Amino acid sequence: MATIRKLRDKWQAQIRLKGIKPIAKSFDKKSDAVNWVRVTESKVTLGTFVDPRASDNVSLSKLIDLYLDRIRQQGRESKPETSRLKRLGRVLGDVSLSRLSVYTLSGYRDQRLLEANPATVIHELSLLTRLLRLAGTDFGIPLPQGVPSIRLPKMPCGRIRRLSEDEEQRLFAAAKSDPEMHDIILLAMECATRRSELLSIEKTDVDLDRRTLTLRKTKSGLERVIPLSMVALEAIQRRMSDGVKVFNLSPSVVSQRFAAISKNAGIGGLRFHDLRHEAVSRFFEKGLTTVEVAAISGHQSLSMLQRYTHIKPEHLVKRLDTLVKVALA
Template sequence: MATIRKRGTKWQVQIRRQGFPTISRSFLKKGDAAEWARHWEAKADRNELPANAKVLDSISLGQLVERYRDEVVVTKRGAEDETVVLNAFLRDPLCKKKLSALSTADFATYRDRRLTSISARTLARQLAPLSNMFNIAKREWGIPLGKNPLSDLRMAVQDNRRDRRLREHELDRLIKVSRKTRNPLVLPFLFALETAMRRGEILAMRWEHVDLSHRFVIILESKNGRSRIIPLTPKAVSLLRVVPQRDNVPFVFPLAANALRLSWDRLTSRAGINDLHFHDLRHEAISRFFELGLTVPEVASISGHRDVRMLMRYAHADASRLANKLEQALA
């Protein structure tokens, strides 16, 4: 709030806003004082006042990260993975720095150090929660931060999107290895191939949302926050029929995300398959849907994509099948 008062021959203006230091200036003319006051009040409304060093001196980056982790991250669907990322970041010396001394240059140094061991795309994903944290701290927690120090950080992320599909005999090798284990919970990878469901969606699937007689499963909440109904192929139905239903266990595949990740790593290792991620199965399934002749809207209704451009990033038809199709069309 601005206060204008006459002191001697001059007009003094004071700008006061909770959480920010008082700003004052004197003018010979009242009109100039009023104009200056309007300028700074507008800045105050946009949270652009200079930060209060005393408040920022009392909070370290690590303390801010811990509050964000404990108050915000726990409410997210991906809380487990994001917590792991933030806990790892908390071990970095940068977290000891006070907010008053934190700058984009500090994160630039951190970026350059981290890029020696991880890709730019991975680092960008890890920094995304921190950027959101600064915005929430400023807008909702009343912490008088200046500009988000990550907003000007340059991240030269290369387009390294994956187009990995199953190669010849890889599926047979995975199935052969999986049959040697007594644990039927290795079946999620086959189910992913039939449905194009994400790992998190498969692990969150409950028996009460599965209708085997009508061959569909309901996903109440997906990555984009929307529900959808996924049709089940005959093979998907047969896979679910061999999964045991346990009393008081509502989940179809009662596995933790990390347990499934480790199971997948063991499975691919025993099958002698390299560079095949569980998420690549979603890529494979979507590409197969297109090869079967499903339209873009039909595939999108199964995969849950709302942006056709994102959907087409997953669609990579097998070159040999396309060649055969062209040969038949030109015959």
């Protein structure tokens, strides 16, 4: 049952239906109130009505706190994700979920692009979109208008930095004075693992008989099992001493030591993460399929895998020569 009445200078519409709390809304025009009643009653009848009051009373900061509490209990918290959530909370935290419109989010996007690169903004907006979906599916706070869909910035071209044979030799020669970093660098190039994945490896994650390594703390949150080359297996075996973890360095220490090793080797413009790009490119050069490479690297989309892959032209020349020889044989 619905009632519409004049209240001061507004028209107030109220709907009372069995099974839901009374719903009321004020309008400047009576025709708008009548239309709202008709649409809302229809949604209730069809079972598609979402009460906006739940999302009205929950701010983005509150939703972020709920999410962080959950992943901490599950042991899945990661520093990059927490950092992005804190950034979103500082700017949009006071906004109620029902008011997170396309206009609000596109404004955040445009302002953020003035101070951060597109890849950073894409990560933040993708995380926010996932969080808003979880509001309805996991926390019982559905959004009346659904999750806002906004245009993401164009992804920049992937960073291209391949190691030459000479650079690789100099890098490992310089790393001999730091045996633990030597093996960390070797594994990054053999397994295409991220720094955080390498440093989270525990000895129970290594299956020496099957020559596999289980990565439990990954960027995507999905556990994956990767193969170990004999070189990688030997590196891990050298680290299987006392303690739970295979490596006992912090991420910042790894970055600092890697920078020092690169400098001592006379190599410029090389980041630790470039070793992952190098490994992925080498997998393709060795003839592995896209599915096989993705299974090792953990990439969830072909587009992201392509950004990581930079096959050397000289390798393609050799590949073409081989194909020609096979065709002429």
